[in-house]
Amino acid sequence: MSQQQKDQKDIFSRLSDRGEDVIGRISEIPGAQKLAETAQQLKDRMDETQRKLRGLDALERRVDALERKVDELSKPKRSSSARKPAAKKPAKPKP
DSSP states (O other): OOOOHHHHHHHHHHHHHHHHHHHHHGGSSSTHHHHHHHHHHHHHHHHHHOOOHHHHHHHHHHHHHHHHHHHHHSSSSSSSSOSOOOOOOOOOOOO
């Protein structure tokens, strides 16, 4: 192993040790617990919002299908006889 590779491994080892120390001491920082709780609440809210948004896609598809049906039903129907038959005159009573 070259000297440069050893130095690089040393740097990464030191960084990882420092990171572990910082994570260990984070609970000692004033307000860190409140920050962690707030971050967790934000995560939970975001998860809930994502679930709701996924449900909106299905609702949009249903609304689109219903709108197409309404459009089809609201179109005038074409029948073989476009005109209505004339109303029959009432029969005259026999004298």
